[in-house]
Amino acid sequence: MASVExxxxxxxxxxxxxxxxxxxxxxxxEFMTLVGPSGCGKSTxxxxxxxxxxxxxxxILIDDEAVTGMPASERDIAMVFQSYALYPHMSVxxxxxxxxxxxxxxxxxIAAKVDRAAAMLGIADLLDRKPRQLxxxxxxxxxxxxxxxxxxxxxxxxxxxxxxxxxLRVQMRAELRLLFDRLETTVVFVTHDQAxxxxxxxxxxxxxxxxxxxxxxxxxxYDAPANTFVAGFLGSPPMTFLEATVADGxxxxxxxxxGFALAAPAxxxxxxxGQPVVVGxxxxxxxxxxxxxxxxxxxxxxxxxxxxxxxxxxxxxxGKLIAIETDKGTDLAPGDPIGIGVPPDRLHLxxxxxxxxxxx
Amino acid sequence: xxxxxxxxxxxxxxxxxxxxxxxxxSWGLLRWGTIALALLAVLVPFFWLxxxxxxxxxxxxxxxPRFLVENWTLAxxxxxxxxxxxxxxxxxxxxxxxxxxxxxxxxxSLAAYTLARARLPFKLNGALAFWMLLTRMYPAIATAxxxxxxxxxxxxxxxxxxxxxxxxxxxxxxxxxxxxxFFEEVPAELERAAMIDGCGAWQRFTRIVLPISGPAxxxxxxxxxxxxxxxxxxxxxLTRTEAKTxxxxxxxxxxxxxxxxxxxxxxxxVTVLPVLLFALAVQRYLVRGLTLGAVKE
Amino acid sequence: xxxxxxxxxxxxxxxxVRRRRRRLRDAPTFALFLLPAVAFLxxxxxxxLLYTLRLSFHEWFLNRPGTxxxxxxxxxxxxxIGDQVFRTSALNTVVFATGxxxxxxxxxxxLALAVSREGAGIRVVRSVLLVPMIMTPVVVGVLWRILxxxxxxxxxxxxxxxxxxxxxxxxxxWAFLGVMLVDVWQWTPFVLIVLTAxxxxxxxxxxxxxxxxxxxxxxxxxxxxxxxxxxxxxxxGLLRFMDAxxxxxxxxxxxxxxxxYATEMLSSYIYKQGLRYFNVGGAAAASxxxxxxxxxxxxVIVKARARxxxxxxx
Numbered sequence: 001m002a003s004v005e006x007x008x009x010x011x012x013x014x015x016x017x018x019x020x021x022x023x024x025x026x027x028x029x030e031f032m033t034l035v036g037p038s039g040c041g042k043s044t045x046x047x048x049x050x051x052x053x054x055x056x057x058x059x060i061l062i063d064d065e066a067v068t069g070m071p072a073s074e075r076d077i078a079m080v081f082q083s084y085a086l087y088p089h090m091s092v093x094x095x096x097x098x099x100x101x102x103x104x105x106x107x108x109x110i111a112a113k114v115d116r117a118a119a120m121l122g123i124a125d126l127l128d129r130k131p132r133q134l135x136x137x138x139x140x141x142x143x144x145x146x147x148x149x150x151x152x153x154x155x156x157x158x159x160x161x162x163x164x165x166x167x168l169r170v171q172m173r174a175e176l177r178l179l180f181d182r183l184e185t186t187v188v189f190v191t192h193d194q195a196x197x198x199x200x201x202x203x204x205x206x207x208x209x210x211x212x213x214x215x216x217x218x219x220x221x222y223d224a225p226a227n228t229f230v231a232g233f234l235g236s237p238p239m240t241f242l243e244a245t246v247a248d249g250x251x252x253x254x255x256x257x258x259g260f261a262l263a264a265p266a267x268x269x270x271x272x273x274g275q276p277v278v279v280g281x282x283x284x285x286x287x288x289x290x291x292x293x294x295x296x297x298x299x300x301x302x303x304x305x306x307x308x309x310x311x312x313x314x315x316x317x318x319g320k321l322i323a324i325e326t327d328k329g330t331d332l333a334p335g336d337p338i339g340i341g342v343p344p345d346r347l348h349l350x351x352x353x354x355x356x357x358x359x360x
Numbered sequence: 361x362x363x364x365x366x367x368x369x370x371x372x373x374x375x376x377x378x379x380x381x382x383x384x385x386s387w388g389l390l391r392w393g394t395i396a397l398a399l400l401a402v403l404v405p406f407f408w409l410x411x412x413x414x415x416x417x418x419x420x421x422x423x424x425p426r427f428l429v430e431n432w433t434l435a436x437x438x439x440x441x442x443x444x445x446x447x448x449x450x451x452x453x454x455x456x457x458x459x460x461x462x463x464x465x466x467x468x469s470l471a472a473y474t475l476a477r478a479r480l481p482f483k484l485n486g487a488l489a490f491w492m493l494l495t496r497m498y499p500a501i502a503t504a505x506x507x508x509x510x511x512x513x514x515x516x517x518x519x520x521x522x523x524x525x526x527x528x529x530x531x532x533x534x535x536x537x538x539x540x541x542f543f544e545e546v547p548a549e550l551e552r553a554a555m556i557d558g559c560g561a562w563q564r565f566t567r568i569v570l571p572i573s574g575p576a577x578x579x580x581x582x583x584x585x586x587x588x589x590x591x592x593x594x595x596x597x598l599t600r601t602e603a604k605t606x607x608x609x610x611x612x613x614x615x616x617x618x619x620x621x622x623x624x625x626x627x628x629x630v631t632v633l634p635v636l637l638f639a640l641a642v643q644r645y646l647v648r649g650l651t652l653g654a655v656k657e
Numbered sequence: 658x659x660x661x662x663x664x665x666x667x668x669x670x671x672x673x674v675r676r677r678r679r680r681l682r683d684a685p686t687f688a689l690f691l692l693p694a695v696a697f698l699x700x701x702x703x704x705x706l707l708y709t710l711r712l713s714f715h716e717w718f719l720n721r722p723g724t725x726x727x728x729x730x731x732x733x734x735x736x737x738i739g740d741q742v743f744r745t746s747a748l749n750t751v752v753f754a755t756g757x758x759x760x761x762x763x764x765x766x767x768l769a770l771a772v773s774r775e776g777a778g779i780r781v782v783r784s785v786l787l788v789p790m791i792m793t794p795v796v797v798g799v800l801w802r803i804l805x806x807x808x809x810x811x812x813x814x815x816x817x818x819x820x821x822x823x824x825x826x827x828x829x830x831w832a833f834l835g836v837m838l839v840d841v842w843q844w845t846p847f848v849l850i851v852l853t854a855x856x857x858x859x860x861x862x863x864x865x866x867x868x869x870x871x872x873x874x875x876x877x878x879x880x881x882x883x884x885x886x887x888x889x890x891x892x893x894g895l896l897r898f899m900d901a902x903x904x905x906x907x908x909x910x911x912x913x914x915x916x917x918y919a920t921e922m923l924s925s926y927i928y929k930q931g932l933r934y935f936n937v938g939g940a941a942a943a944s945x946x947x948x949x950x951x952x953x954x955x956x957v958i959v960k961a962r963a964r965x966x967x968x969x970x971x
Binding site: 402408470475478493500506508565586597625631635646 | 903
Binding site for chain 1: 547549550552553554555556557558559560563567568571572574
């Protein structure tokens with residue numbers, strides 16, 4: 001069990017700054033996810049924490065002890081790699097016990113720990129196989145097991161699910177969460193998949209171009225994104241962004257754009273008349289009205305995508321194709337005229353220049 | 361497998377006919393004719409080498425040459441072994457080959473691992489690798505004279521040590537170049553996992569990288585052993601009587617023994633046979649070894 | 658917005674120490690790994706090369722007891738370049754290497770195309786065709802000395818097809834062709850296995866496409882196979898050239914440079930200068946002239962090699 005702290009940590013490769021001035025505290029026992037598109041610096045951050053990449057500037061603390069110059073082998077951490085990195089020449093049993101053997105533990109103790117971890121992961125019957133004789137899902141479990149056996153103070157997981165097929169990925173996602181709930185160990189999890197970040201984490205740190213954009217619980221980030229990047233990254237289908245200008249309306253300020261007008265959210269006193277804003281709308285917040293005639297945001301459906309549990313329809317609005325989540329039983333069809341309404345408190349407003357949220 | 365020959369010559373319009381058409385047949389003839397000629401060109405001389413070693417003088421000097429004779433004999437081998445201290449020279453070849461290969465593979469794989477994995481300061485990785493390649497390519501004769509002088513001054517002339525050191529020097533860059541390529545093929549994530557598991561450089565090398573590249577290491581060792589076994593220039597230069605290797609003994613027959621073809625070819629068979637067996641074992645790695653990794657199979 | 662969502666830059670009391678390099682603890686191990694090989698090579702290749710360079714500016718005959726190397730500046734180089742035998746050897750070497758490599762590339766390519774299709778027995782054929790390359794060069798020399806003997810097998814076969822016998826070791830031009838023939842016999846397999854591997858690694862889609870486009874066998878070869886193999890052909894040719902100019906073993910056994918200087922090559926010239934005439938300075942100067950050419954060629958090879966591994970599907 002351990003807490004982790006990054007203090008003004010930067011990583012440069014030549015002139016490229018992969019991570020800039022990262023400061024982040026991860027509490028003891030917390031499941032923290034670092035998420036972002038590829039090349040955003042999340043994996044570099046994890047590797048610096050692991051001791052696999054050097055830190056260019058700043059300090060990393062584990063349990064309030066500086067580990068910045070400490071080799072990976074001495075940090076008492078376990079890591080699961082995207083490719084699993086199972087030792088191909090060793091049996092599953094030897095893979096699981098290798099770290100303990102390197103650290104000079106007694107054979108009997110190793111065997112007991114290996115058996116326990118194998119039982120926990122349901123791979124007890126695979127112990128004598130070689131990695132190449134395992135399926136993708138089995139390899140994934142062995143990789144997890146190799147980390148579990150260590151009983152480390154910190155688990156690092158680098159995209160551990162991304163080499164699995166879609167179905168297995170969802171199943172393992174749930175298993176992972178149950179497993180780490182039981183272990184109560186600090187976990188740092190890296191993924192590019194927003195769904196994994198949302199479902200697994202206690203807290204999420206969203207990275208973009210080497211900079212942390214926002215840190216918080218999944219629902220905090222989803223409901224109150226700090227900027228357009230965070231807003232657009234979380235959620236599927238993603239939030240639609242429309243350009244609009246603040247204008248006066250009969251019932252107070254309106255957000256008027258190309259072919260639509262929406263009531264502005266409170267508090268309204270921050271909005272100046274004529275101020276340009278970016279309006280963010282999540283698909284599930286849209287209320288569809290069949291009565292399109294004279295509606296302030298009228299359009300017609302161009303595409304219907306049944307997803308099974310819900311149906312996503314798309315319609316052009318403000319120069320964009322806006323995604324709308326509807327019930328699965330909807331009888332909306334392409335060409336149907338509709339009016340679009342959003343409860344003002346569900347709108348997200350952003351500054352068009354900086355992308356920052358205007359809601360805070 | 362994307363052989364050129366897998367594309368039929370028939371124009372598309374007529375290609376629905378079976379390939380038993382005239383052009384396919386003549387192509388097949390040409391192809392197998394070429395192969396047959398090549399096989400003859402290789403096998404006839406080789407057969408001549410082996411068969412001559414079992415012939416008597418009247419047969420191997422006969423004009424016209426006799427392919428098959430009635431009285432095969434082991435006399436060539438018997439004389440070869442009884443008149444010359446051949447066991448001793450054979451042992452020289454074996455000792456020199458094994459020792460120099462062991463040295464080159466040990467030193468070379470350690471260096472190759474470092475060059476493949478460590479980021480050295482001052483761009484040394486590339487510079488050292490290039491130096492090794494140059495060392496491998498420059499003509500050995502360019503160092504022959506000082507080599508001779510140094511070995512003479514160290515009073516190592518005509519000793520096995522002289523050849524062991526020389527062949528290690530020849531094979532070291534070869535081993536380094538090949539093994540860099542093989543080590544780079546070991547996924548870096550495996551080593552990162554090993555670091556996390558608590559391994560330092562030495563443990564990563566011995567417990568992870570070496571076992572995984574085991575077959576490649578064996579192949580590299582065999583290839584460098586073949587080079588050492590076959591070497592002649594430095595062997596003839598640095599030995600006189602005691603430390604002669606088989607190629608030197610072989611060349612000695614030319615200058616002072618006239619036409620003792622039965623013994624010469626017998627010695628040829630004795631020299632070539634171990635090499636051929638080993639080469640067959642590592643055929644898979646031959647291409648890569650002989651092109652210094654430029655072409656991978 | 659919840660304040661907890663912006664927990665950036667939590668203040669810390671930890672002193673920000675100067676960073677240490679992570680690989681610090683691996684560094685001594687890596688140094689220990691590298692040093693023996695580097696030291697060994699420095700002693701066995703760099704030092705002798707520099708020794709040769711020093712000797713090349715001196716006159717020193719080993720067979721004159723009590724004499725020491727005498728500084729002659731570029732004298733040895735002048736003498737070497739002025740030596741008719743050196744010039745003949747250099748020319749011989751270039752002609753020999755160019756001719757054999759060209760023949761080996763042509764034959765090797767033809768054979769590689771012939772054996773590149775999988776099929777019954779083709780693996781065995783490939784293995785057999787490798788034999789000459791693996792054989793000890795001295796043994797190859799001796800074997801061909803027997804084959805090219807006046808009453809030997811080759812002359813018998815020539816007569817059998819109605820050609821005159823050739824006195825391989827007497828006529829200078831035939832002697833030169835003879836040593837080239839042996840080199841081609843010995844090293845065409847090298848070209849063959851490299852090209853076989855390269856052909857096997859070619860992507861199959863372009864050939865399928867050509868098949869659909871109705872290309873003839875010649876067109877496929879001319880417009881697909883040959884251009885795709887070009888980088889590998891170049892590297893193979895260069896590698897072979899580097900080895901061919903170093904030829905020594907087979908020449909030593911077959912002709913020992915004769916008749917006259919007809920088959921004298923640079924390696925055998927330097928060997929004789931140094932170890933037969935004990936003209937250390939001359940041998941050293943010739944060595945460095947030889948080296949300069951080879952190093953220049955090496956640079957070309959390294960570049961071509963890098964290009965081949967980038968562009969070719971190998």
